[in-house]
Amino acid sequence: MYPEFFGLIEHPFSIVPNSRYLYLSQRHKEAMAHLQSGLGDGGGFAMLTGEVGTGKTTVAKAILAGLPAHTRAGFILNPTFSERELLEAICDEFAIQYPAQATLKQLSQVLYQFLLNEYANGIQVLLVIDEAQHLAPDVLEQLRLLTNLETESRKLLKVLLIGQPELQFKLQLPQLRQLAQRITGRYHLLPLDESETAHYIRFRLQQAGGDGNLFSARGAKWIAQQTHGIPRLINLACDAALKNAYQAGERNINLERVKQACTQVMSFQSTVYQPQSAPQARRFPLAGVMSALVGIGAAAAIAYWLPPLISQQIEQQWPLPAPAEAAQQAVFPQTVEDALRQSTDREQAVRALYAVWGYEASVIESFCQRSASSLLECEQNMGDWSTLEQLDLPVVLTLSLRGLRTYAVLYHLQGQQVDLLINQQRVRLDRKWIEPLWQGEYRVVWQPSFYQTLRSGMRGDDITLLDQKLSRLLGEPQRRNVVLFDKEVKRKVEVFQRWQNMQVDGIAGRQTLRQLDLMTQQDGPRLMEAQ
Numbered sequence: 001m002y003p004e005f006f007g008l009i010e011h012p013f014s015i016v017p018n019s020r021y022l023y024l025s026q027r028h029k030e031a032m033a034h035l036q037s038g039l040g041d042g043g044g045f046a047m048l049t050g051e052v053g054t055g056k057t058t059v060a061k062a063i064l065a066g067l068p069a070h071t072r073a074g075f076i077l078n079p080t081f082s083e084r085e086l087l088e089a090i091c092d093e094f095a096i097q098y099p100a101q102a103t104l105k106q107l108s109q110v111l112y113q114f115l116l117n118e119y120a121n122g123i124q125v126l127l128v129i130d131e132a133q134h135l136a137p138d139v140l141e142q143l144r145l146l147t148n149l150e151t152e153s154r155k156l157l158k159v160l161l162i163g164q165p166e167l168q169f170k171l172q173l174p175q176l177r178q179l180a181q182r183i184t185g186r187y188h189l190l191p192l193d194e195s196e197t198a199h200y201i202r203f204r205l206q207q208a209g210g211d212g213n214l215f216s217a218r219g220a221k222w223i224a225q226q227t228h229g230i231p232r233l234i235n236l237a238c239d240a241a242l243k244n245a246y247q248a249g250e251r252n253i254n255l256e257r258v259k260q261a262c263t264q265v266m267s268f269q270s271t272v273y274q275p276q277s278a279p280q281a282r283r284f285p286l287a288g289v290m291s292a293l294v295g296i297g298a299a300a301a302i303a304y305w306l307p308p309l310i311s312q313q314i315e316q317q318w319p320l321p322a323p324a325e326a327a328q329q330a331v332f333p334q335t336v337e338d339a340l341r342q343s344t345d346r347e348q349a350v351r352a353l354y355a356v357w358g359y360e361a362s363v364i365e366s367f368c369q370r371s372a373s374s375l376l377e378c379e380q381n382m383g384d385w386s387t388l389e390q391l392d393l394p395v396v397l398t399l400s401l402r403g404l405r406t407y408a409v410l411y412h413l414q415g416q417q418v419d420l421l422i423n424q425q426r427v428r429l430d431r432k433w434i435e436p437l438w439q440g441e442y443r444v445v446w447q448p449s450f451y452q453t454l455r456s457g458m459r460g461d462d463i464t465l466l467d468q469k470l471s472r473l474l475g476e477p478q479r480r481n482v483v484l485f486d487k488e489v490k491r492k493v494e495v496f497q498r499w500q501n502m503q504v505d506g507i508a509g510r511q512t513l514r515q516l517d518l519m520t521q522q523d524g525p526r527l528m529e530a531q
Contacts, residue, residue: 002246003208012208013239015232022062023203023231025196031059031187032066035160038185039126044147044155045182047132047171048162049363050189053232056162059189060128063160072118073126080134083142087111090127090146104142112149115156126158133163137175144179165363172348188363191229194221200231201238215241219258226262236265336420336427340399340406340437343423349396349407350378352421353445356394356411356525368443377448379514382440385431388413391444391518392527398441399434408434410442413527446518454508458485466508469520470496 003010012021024032031048038046050056064073074093081089087107091098091114098110118125129135135143149156161167165188171180192200198220202212215223215238223241227233240261245253343349347366354361359376368378388395388410397420399406412419416431454466460483467482470492482489490506497504500515508516 002242005246006214006242006251007210008205009209011239012204012210013235013242015235021204021207022058023200024062025192025200027190027192027196028055028059028062031189032063034187035059035063035185038183039158039160044150044158044184045144045179046158046160046185047167047183048160048187048189049165049167051191051230051362052164053230054189054191055231056189057130058231060130060160060162064128067126070122071124071126073128075128075130077130079129079131079139081139082136083139086135086139086142087146093127094125108146111146115149119151119156124154124158125156126160128160128162130162131164132161133167133170135170137170137173140170140176140179144182147182166360168363169351169360172345190364192224192231192234193229194224197221197224197227197229197234200234204235204238215253215258216255218255219253222255222258223262226266233265237262240264336422336429336433337401339422339425339427340401340408341404343406343408344404346396346398346407348423349409349421350443352409352424353394353396353443354378356409356421357445357447375447376445377514377517378443378445380441380443383442384440385435388442389528393444393446393518393521394525394527396443397434397438398443399437400439401437410527444518446521447524448513449517449520450508450513453510454485454513456485456487456490456506459483463489466516467492469516473516473519474499 002008003012014021035046035048048056048059060075064075067073072094074090076089076093079086079089084102084104084107087104088098088102090096090111091107094114096110096114098107102110115125129143143159147155147157147159161183168188170176171183198215198217201215201220201223205214206212219241223234223237227237237258238261241253241257244261245251245257248257250257350368351361351366354365354376357376362374364370365374365376365378368380370377383391394412395410397408397410399408409421410418411421411426413431417428418431418434419426419428420434449465449469450462452462454462463485464482466485467489468478470476470489471478474492474495476492479488493508493512494504494506496516497506497512500512502511502515
């Protein structure tokens with residue numbers, strides 16, 4: 001098809017792995033360095049995580065290709081094993097003989113003997129497990145037990161776990177804390193940025209014998225933005241653009257062809273990859289369900305229960321007793337103190353806050369930072385109880401317990417009673433126990449409505465929404481069909497800024513829009529309502 005048309009010797013953007021097309025960005029090189037260091041002398045486990053299609057397997061294969069001669073490596077793909085099946089798979093990978101219907105003890109013994117023999121011959125054994133997020137906790141624990149065999153200076157078996165971000169969350173389970181502590185090398189592989197994407201496209205075209213500048217700088221930038229820098233999606237978009245241009249008889253890949261290709265490819269991808277230009281589509285995953293429920297008259301149930309569908313998701317990750325049960329619990333300050341002493345992981349608390357919204361935070365989001373595919377915003381701020389009451393949104397409180405920095409999600413506030421999520425537990429207690437521990441720092445999550453600064457003379461749906469939100473907050477009549485940022489909209493912005501003690505300039509910039517969003521959340525969980 002198109003390779004001959006564009007002077008290529010083969011398809012440059014095939015998603016089938018090919019060592020000739022191994023592109024190692026700076027991030028891929030950093031990942032290799034971290035993992036090789038973690039698997040060095042004394043290390044037992046290393047872990048590589050990243051979103052789907054970011055090149056984790058590519059990094060793993062590059063590491064395997066560069067192993068020293070005295071290393072013997074085994075590779076297990078997509079494991080959905082029981083404990084016994086895992087040991088059998090490892091034996092099969094290393095061609096180790098074992099009895100039919102062998103027990104766990106028998107399989108462990110033959111593996112141990114194999115490792116001892118390899119060590120005696122000066123061989124280091126490395127096991128690589130791809131898609132490791134599918135391993136059950138008991139299987140991961142069995143894997144840890146395998147690494148207990150060691151000399152005074154090194155492990156006889158080293159393991160590289162490769163998986164999606166869920167793997168990091170799984171390793172935070174209490175029963176896996178010993179395994180988590182043994183991971184000496186970690187790296188989370190981020191997507192390519194705009195510059196790396198352009199280099200990646202140019203590299204693959206040149207490897208296929210073609211013109212590396214077939215895609216313009218604007219085209220490459222558009223692809224980077226629409227695919228979020230994920231190599232697999234970049235390949236699909238570039239391949240589609242080449243096909244479209246070939247079918248049209250065009251030897252130049254113009255921006256329109258690129259846009260057409262990105263639309264074709266990304267329309268079939270997960271909703272987390274949908275373009276930012278459609279704010280209404282960027283709600284948290286159950287927004288469509290919520291809208292449908294509202295449409296059939298279930299708005300009251302949604303507002304009260306933070307919909308049942310979302311509650312089920314939260315309970316799977318953060319078990320919450322029903323409100324009536326929580327009220328009956330006798331919670332004593334010492335019990336809360338003990339729980340807080342175990343809740344020193346800020347990122348875990350932020351993930352719990354995202355879970356309240358029915359959303360599973362990525363690694364980047366758990367640091368209260370926004371990625372290209374984020375559906376929610378997160379921000380650290382300072383305030384007091386009146387600030388939180390005005391926000392009316394759950395928040396992560398930073399607490400100081402006898403000099404120990406600890407974290408809790410303020411889930412519900414009613415008078416002097418507070419519900420807290422502490423280290424995967426929900427407790428209810430009087431606010432007086434928490435007030436001395438909180439110095440005002442909190443983190444809040446919200447759903448943004450605006451993605452650009454709005455000012456006089458601008459037109460569009462954003463202006464309509466801006467006018468509606470301002471009118472509702474200021475208690476003014478809502479005008480119909482407002483699409484122009486005119487003097488009346490500017491006046492409302494100025495009044496709002498004066499009310500919120502901001503610089504009064506009549507421009508709806510980031511700070512103004514952030515505060516407006518926080519004060520007008522519609523679909524999110526409420527702090528002050530029964531939950």
